[in-house]
Amino acid sequence: MTAVGLRERKKEKTRLAILDAALDLFLEQGYESTTVDQIAGAVEISPRTFFRYFTSKDHLVLWFHDHGEGIMLETLESRPQDEPPFTALMHALRAVLSDMEGSTPEDSERFLKLRRLLDEHPHLVGQSVARGAETERRLAELIAARRGADPDEDQLSHLIVAFAMSTMRVGFECPRRVGTVPEITGRMAETIELAERSLRPGWDV
Template sequence: METLRERKKQRTRDALLRTAVEMFVARGYDGTTVDDIADAVDVSARTFFRYFAGKEEAALALQELAVAHYLRAVRERPAEEAPVVALRRAVLESWDTLHEVVESVVPVEAYLGMHRVIESTPVLLAAHLRRNAETEDTIARVVAEREGLDVDADPRPRLAVAVFGAVMRVTEQQWSACGDLSLEGMRALTIAYLEQVGPALAGNWRTD
């Protein structure tokens, strides 16, 4: 059972994260300092660093929650599903239930707003892409385990996840650049782009 002390620590962390996200979205990452965040929560900067290594960790914390949520969805897909089908259904399921995870800390709109902040901030984008590569490695290992394969000997899990990850990256970029920053907009774009994978890889693109 969670103790009173643990609940208080979680409330403080959530308050710092919520405030950081709100400030990053409103002011930009570079326009927000650790002192700004700590002052708004009425704690010291030292307290902030008890929960986060720095601004970057706070800025990417919601994405970490979403990734963990997606990984759970992948692991819980039925064993009889083909790998790419499992990945597709897991990402749509995780979008449909994302509010259950994120809204314990911030409104979904704030989480979605952070995507644009990340895309427009080079240091955050670099960290985000690095973490994406780590996530793809984890997913490839999950897929290999599902299929009874050796991920280091059989290239198929990594290839499938690499293609899938590239589609999701393009989706993020296009969604962040468009005017519809809604969860429904992201979900619709995800479906549309995933449906293009087969035709894009196997089809003839020329119109003449």
């Protein structure tokens, strides 16, 4: 293990410790009542150190968006340029599923705590939706580039992304019960297959 590798592992351990402490405090005493100072104190770090890992308390709630977006963007950029855009996006969604399926028990617990937090604090859903819109915009830029189109003008690129991301939302939310992570990923896989069967080949060209 190199010195750089050790530093990265230590940073990741600290990041997850902050996240775990924050989720527990949010669920125990309420999101609004929890301060950055309290989160930092629970991990025995300074607030200044907290801000090296997260830009704000809200950023903690959106950690899954950040992680999922990174996987989708990386996967989409790696797909063959002549692959149909919607197909490439379905591969990006399946990469997210694969990551979830390979998650540790600790990762799964964090994800389910976040789902519970959103259910108990509906006003946070708006932040989640806004963060999702940022991801869709970045994906639309990549899809438009694949199509040789202007992302600010090409409606089809945005529609392709909207269809793909709605597939993920339906998989997450229908049926409404949270369930276990394997149940959620199973529903998402079924929804992806349903979307692929429902659209005429070539519609996204």
